[in-house]
Amino acid sequence: MNFDLEPADVAFRAEMRALIRDLLPADIARRGRQGFHATHDDVQTWMRLLNARGLAAVHWPTEYGGTDWSPLRKHLFQIELRAAGAPVPDQAALELVGPVICTFGNAAQKAQYLPAILNADTFWCQGFSEPNSGSDLASLKTSAMRDGDHYVVNGQKTWTSEAHKADMMFALVRTDSEARPQAGISFMLIDMKSPGVSVRPIYTINEGLSVNEVFFDNVRVPAENLVGEENRGWGYAKFLLTNERTMSAETPHTAFDLSMVQEIAAAEPKDGRPVIEDPLFAARLARFEIDLIALEATVVRVLHMGEDDPGLNAAASVLKVRGSELRQRIADLAVEALGDHGLAVFPDVEGQDNMDVLAPVPPAPGHAAGWLSRAMFRRATTIYGGANEIQRTIIAKSVLGL
Ligand SMILES: Cc1cc2nc3c(=O)[nH]c(=O)nc-3n(C[C@H](O)[C@H](O)[C@H](O)COP(=O)(O)OP(=O)(O)OC[C@H]3O[C@@H](n4cnc5c(N)ncnc54)[C@H](O)[C@@H]3O)c2cc1C
DSSP states (O other): OOOOOOHHHHHHHHHHHHHHHHHSOHHHHHHHHTTOOOOHHHHHHHHHHHHHTTOTTTTSOGGGTOOOOOHHHHHHHHHHHHHHTOOOOOHIIIIIIHHHHHHHOOHHHHHHHHHHHHTTSSOEEEEOOBTTBSTTGGGOOOEEEEETTEEEEEEEEOSOTTTTTOSEEEEEEESOSSSOGGGGEEEEEEETTSTTEEEEEEEOTTSOEEEEEEEEEEEEEEGGGEESSTTOHHHHHHHHHHHHHHHTTOHHHHHHHHHHHHHHHHHSEETTEEGGGSHHHHHHHHHHHHHHHHHHHHHHHHHTSOTTOTTHHHHHHHHHHHHHHHHHHHHHHHHHHHGGGGGOOOOOTTTOSOGGGSOOOOSSOGGGTTHHHHHHHGGGGGTTTSOHHHHHHHHHHHTSOO
């Protein structure tokens, strides 16, 4: 990809590429390049190696462990991480709750939670969605009633990614049921080991386990776990959701996938010749590459927009819509390039939680591993992080004035 980088940025990118190559353990890189889910141990090992270099959360403010790099350099670093096969870190912690605590948390919360996130001592999950409150999030019902120096939490969250592994949840809870919906919500940090918290797995179409239902039955949460002010949680959530949508462009991941599909298409035969020589497939791959370059250019443009830019919200929605569609398209292209091998579901022997329900390794080349599973799971990319229909409505209202 050509970003027309300044020579100093080209040198920075080369420096980061070499640093990551030297720092990333070979076995972790190998698993990462196979595209399997990173294990808890791999994520923790890698986060700690990065943290020792001050590189665990380069996008955070410098006083909390971030860097003073330009937005472009932070992005280049992400591209190099993905290209090297580094494990995807705990995004709920680093991308979502971390910046909220940096911005709205008190001194005690910053001291308690931020270093533990940087060193991967605690893993987090996001407790926003409920059975009847997804797109219409402000209608959420999980309640938190003040009782002395605690809140008592009752209700249910759903689709909670990684709740089965998380130490902590950041949750939206209703602290005022009389006020208008948005004005009665608070942002709370809940220890997942608290008595009364139970987690039930939801197995997805690819037979993987990443999402869960979480139930709260009279869970006592210390009042000091409230972030910011009571009933102001909706504002903090909006700040967080904009970050989530920017993140969900996921261009570093898609660029990595594209390189893998190019390798597959050069290796897999179709009618006696490599798939890449099929003009129709080659044209679709080229179209995909152009779309990815265009999205990457938009990401870089958005990274340079000021935090107060009125266009930021709509831009984040554009990134979410295009990024999630490309995530789906590249996985579909991989399965197609693989031909019959694309039908094989591989057990994720080193990362999956439910190996026992998966079939044994099928007779297919290693580069086929995981693609069918990924293509199925990625139906979810246009739903999570705010469904694309909702993003389109935001774009229609704020950009097109409809
Ligand atoms: C794999 C996965 C992981 C997730 N991880 C998390 C997580 O970690 N934490 C968390 O809190 N949530 C998580 N979610 C939940 C996710 O944020 C919600 O699924 C999403 O916001 C949609 O809400 P819903 O499922 O209730 O669907 P609904 O809101 O019921 O929507 C159903 C359909 O109706 C459409 N629709 C709804 N309202 C409108 C409207 N006004 N205009 C046009 N169309 C509309 C939607 O676009 C969608 O197609 C995850 C979801 C998935 C699939």
